[in-house]
Amino acid sequence: MLSDNTPLLEMRSIKKDFFGNQVLTDINLTLAEGEVLGLCGENGAGKSTLMKILFGMDVIRETGGYEGEILLNGKPVRFATPFDALAAGIGMVHQEFSLIPGFTATENILLNREPKKRNVISEVFGERLDTLDYNEMTGRAEAAIDKMGFKIDKGMRINEMPVGHKQFTEIARELSKDNLKLLILDEPTAVLTEKEADALLSSIRSMSEKGIAVIFITHRLHEILSVCDKVVVMRDGYVVSDVPAAETSVSEISKWMVGRSVENTGSIDIRDTSKSKTMMSIRNLWVDMPGETVRNVTLDIKEGEILGIGGLAGQGKLGIPNGIMGLYEAGGAVELDGKPIPLNSPRKCLDASLAFVSEDRRGVGLLLDETLEWNVAFPAMQVQNKFLKRYLGGLVKWRDEKAIREVTDRYIDELAIKCTGSKQKARELSGGNQQKICLAKAFALEPKFLFVSEPTRGIDIGAKELVLQALKKFNRESGVTVVMISSELEELRQICDRIAIVSGGRIAGIRPASDPSEEFGLLMVSMVK
Amino acid sequence: MNNKSFGKKVLGFVQDNTVPLMFIVICAICIPLSGFSASYLINEIVTRMGRNIFLILCLLIPIMAGMGLNFGMTLGAMAGEIALILVSDWQIWGIPGVVLAMILSIPISVLLGYFCGKILNMAKGREMITSYIISYFMNGIYQLIVLYMMGPIIPIKHSSIKLPRGYGVRNTVSLLNMRQCLDNLLAVRVGGVKIPVLTFLIIGVLCIFIIWFRRTKLGQDMRAVGQDMNVARDAGIKVERTRIISMIMSTVLAGFGMVIYLQNMGNIATYSSHSQIGMFCIAALLVGGASVDRASIGNVFLGVILFHTMFIVAPKAGAAITGDSMIGEYFRVFASYGVVTISLIMYETKKRKNKSLVGQQLAQAQKEEEAQNNG
Numbered sequence: 095m096l097s098d099n100t101p102l103l104e105m106r107s108i109k110k111d112f113f114g115n116q117v118l119t120d121i122n123l124t125l126a127e128g129e130v131l132g133l134c135g136e137n138g139a140g141k142s143t144l145m146k147i148l149f150g151m152d153v154i155r156e157t158g159g160y161e162g163e164i165l166l167n168g169k170p171v172r173f174a175t176p177f178d179a180l181a182a183g184i185g186m187v188h189q190e191f192s193l194i195p196g197f198t199a200t201e202n203i204l205l206n207r208e209p210k211k212r213n214v215i216s217e218v219f220g221e222r223l224d225t226l227d228y229n230e231m232t233g234r235a236e237a238a239i240d241k242m243g244f245k246i247d248k249g250m251r252i253n254e255m256p257v258g259h260k261q262f263t264e265i266a267r268e269l270s271k272d273n274l275k276l277l278i279l280d281e282p283t284a285v286l287t288e289k290e291a292d293a294l295l296s297s298i299r300s301m302s303e304k305g306i307a308v309i310f311i312t313h314r315l316h317e318i319l320s321v322c323d324k325v326v327v328m329r330d331g332y333v334v335s336d337v338p339a340a341e342t343s344v345s346e347i348s349k350w351m352v353g354r355s356v357e358n359t360g361s362i363d364i365r366d367t368s369k370s371k372t373m374m375s376i377r378n379l380w381v382d383m384p385g386e387t388v389r390n391v392t393l394d395i396k397e398g399e400i401l402g403i404g405g406l407a408g409q410g411k412l413g414i415p416n417g418i419m420g421l422y423e424a425g426g427a428v429e430l431d432g433k434p435i436p437l438n439s440p441r442k443c444l445d446a447s448l449a450f451v452s453e454d455r456r457g458v459g460l461l462l463d464e465t466l467e468w469n470v471a472f473p474a475m476q477v478q479n480k481f482l483k484r485y486l487g488g489l490v491k492w493r494d495e496k497a498i499r500e501v502t503d504r505y506i507d508e509l510a511i512k513c514t515g516s517k518q519k520a521r522e523l524s525g526g527n528q529q530k531i532c533l534a535k536a537f538a539l540e541p542k543f544l545f546v547s548e549p550t551r552g553i554d555i556g557a558k559e560l561v562l563q564a565l566k567k568f569n570r571e572s573g574v575t576v577v578m579i580s581s582e583l584e585e586l587r588q589i590c591d592r593i594a595i596v597s598g599g600r601i602a603g604i605r606p607a608s609d610p611s612e613e614f615g616l617l618m619v620s621m622v623k
Numbered sequence: 624m625n626n627k628s629f630g631k632k633v634l635g636f637v638q639d640n641t642v643p644l645m646f647i648v649i650c651a652i653c654i655p656l657s658g659f660s661a662s663y664l665i666n667e668i669v670t671r672m673g674r675n676i677f678l679i680l681c682l683l684i685p686i687m688a689g690m691g692l693n694f695g696m697t698l699g700a701m702a703g704e705i706a707l708i709l710v711s712d713w714q715i716w717g718i719p720g721v722v723l724a725m726i727l728s729i730p731i732s733v734l735l736g737y738f739c740g741k742i743l744n745m746a747k748g749r750e751m752i753t754s755y756i757i758s759y760f761m762n763g764i765y766q767l768i769v770l771y772m773m774g775p776i777i778p779i780k781h782s783s784i785k786l787p788r789g790y791g792v793r794n795t796v797s798l799l800n801m802r803q804c805l806d807n808l809l810a811v812r813v814g815g816v817k818i819p820v821l822t823f824l825i826i827g828v829l830c831i832f833i834i835w836f837r838r839t840k841l842g843q844d845m846r847a848v849g850q851d852m853n854v855a856r857d858a859g860i861k862v863e864r865t866r867i868i869s870m871i872m873s874t875v876l877a878g879f880g881m882v883i884y885l886q887n888m889g890n891i892a893t894y895s896s897h898s899q900i901g902m903f904c905i906a907a908l909l910v911g912g913a914s915v916d917r918a919s920i921g922n923v924f925l926g927v928i929l930f931h932t933m934f935i936v937a938p939k940a941g942a943a944i945t946g947d948s949m950i951g952e953y954f955r956v957f958a959s960y961g962v963v964t965i966s967l968i969m970y971e972t973k974k975r976k977n978k979s980l981v982g983q984q985l986a987q988a989q990k991e992e993e994a995q996n997n998g
Binding site: 176177192193194195196197201205206208210216221222223224225226228378380381382387389390423424425 | 835838839840841843844846847850851853854855857858859860978979981982985986988989992993
């Protein structure tokens, strides 16, 4: 028996950077046997990175390891692979399901740990030819399901299961490991119905009674309060608070989550566009974008405004522009300036003078092996026949190289793109400068309406500022309506006029950007599914 | 309501079994036109079942491991041919010859299967086209061995096998002395139909092996790898190794299958026996209702019966309709490529359909919600 003052898990001054970008600073955590710890924080706060370190995921080692130490039962450990962590009694249920679709719950629960029987052939050819012991498998699966306290059909195939049961299958798999001491649940209730979520909470309680410690990551804050012993809130790679759950409240936690320690200013010149005409009206939009499902969104966007769309990852904010632009299957009705826009047809959107700067800039946004000139001018050339010289009454079209160079040079200048010249290949630029090229490309289309998705993802602070200012300038000077989608609330507050928060695939609310951060924080978690 | 759901079921059944149903219709039309007697037809089909089923069964294992239709089974066929050429040069005939050829083919098949598996691991998701091209590449090496190395490097003595120029193997190698030796041993005649009991017994053993294999740890791992490589890897299954093993098993079985096939034929067309075998086996399997990711032993048997019935009756039926027997010959080649193409297309459409299903569900949920709000 361990003495009471040796915690099960202790993390001491954990630090982690990704290529010089500090994502975790001085994290200290302790967790006792059977304790339930609620971990919350905005996207990018460092929760997942911390759990990846604890679980020994490959990505940590590949990016240069971490600093600090982890103690398990008072002994320092350093896991090289998730298998080491598993062997030490740590189990993790990831956000994405890790199940074989055509296997039954039993087969999945015991995947690669099936009890086996020896036979004549396996004596000769080795143990991989042992036959599976189906009776024993059923028994063990049953035991794990009992331990979990939520009944699932152990003989049902995964692809026939409702999504909540898949989640429980994953949990049962971790519970079927005899040496399990610590279970990490990464947003397990995200896919559950209310009833299932309640069942999960009570099964967490019963696990904790059996001495299994649980780290519970969720955006549904009331769940944390109802089940956890203590709450740890992270922000920007720091632990901002570590308190017993009994001493805090939902509004306090959401304030910790979004509140910035740095200057906390909203947009300075907010434009009131409530009297302007509606530029785009979206009615009952659904989008089937994997991981970013949009359900029944109705939204009016006013002419000349910058509308921000924010929300937590996986709640559907990215689905809105991708669905309207026809990149993922969508349904509903969208009108631009009174004219209906056909969905599921990217070309029609571009013809309607819509432009989209995708969050996937290397995949969708850029022709990586072509020159900057080409990248800037290509869509305008394809869609609007710009930068073309016509001969023989338009039968022969030649590129107008001079015009292309001029416009590229202008944007290189305006957006301060660091490059050797307009003939450089897009691949050779840094992330921030590639992002600027994407913007230049959209600007060159001279659209009436611009979607910008995660324009500052993965670029440094200086470049971020420039990109945001360029967007604002583009909007204010040429009167283009801009919709910017970003997971960073502060940057939305900095340049937007209004901000819509998406939660659970729906619009949870629209507020002027000058409203305090806490308001938005509450909206973000209001309808999380 | 009941009628409706029954209708839906029938429609679903037809959609799931388009290819076999199509071939049943073709056979039903062609059989009377061809004018063959029932006993002739059954005799032919039984012979061809004995000849082909083993070869086709070897395709099941890579499908289980998610590697699609193994066009690389041609490699195993080549191994079987090389083994048979050597055995017939050593003048070992009859059952001992067949057994020795099978044993000899094993190391060659293992080597080729390992090589093929290694390459397919580098080309995940494009296994079928890659294995198809590998079989062409290996055909070149096979010809190099058979045409130039057999003689000077690999000793070939017998003049009935060697080309007159002193090296290389003749166009046809006669296996007259082991012709149908497996088939004739224990053969039973039932109403004028010869049933090669021993061959069927061997096939039966392989079927039992495959069923048993599915229940082993390795078989379970293969099924897991076949359905989701990443999940399997996360669970600690050695994905690459498992895939290579499935390739090796398939190649070795294909080698055995080729030996059985050729002992039935009675001669080896040295430079062409293997060239079409992959395509025909795969076509037969698909005719039996298999798809790229799902195939059963039942598919194999049904496929062989339907595909070869078509093979037998098509030339005669073609001649009866058009007066030209070439049309039937043309039709059977056309049909085998056609059926492979159709099933690949159907596989893709099914995947797409499943994808758009999610969208439909979303739209439906939205409608219900609106109805609730209004009502």
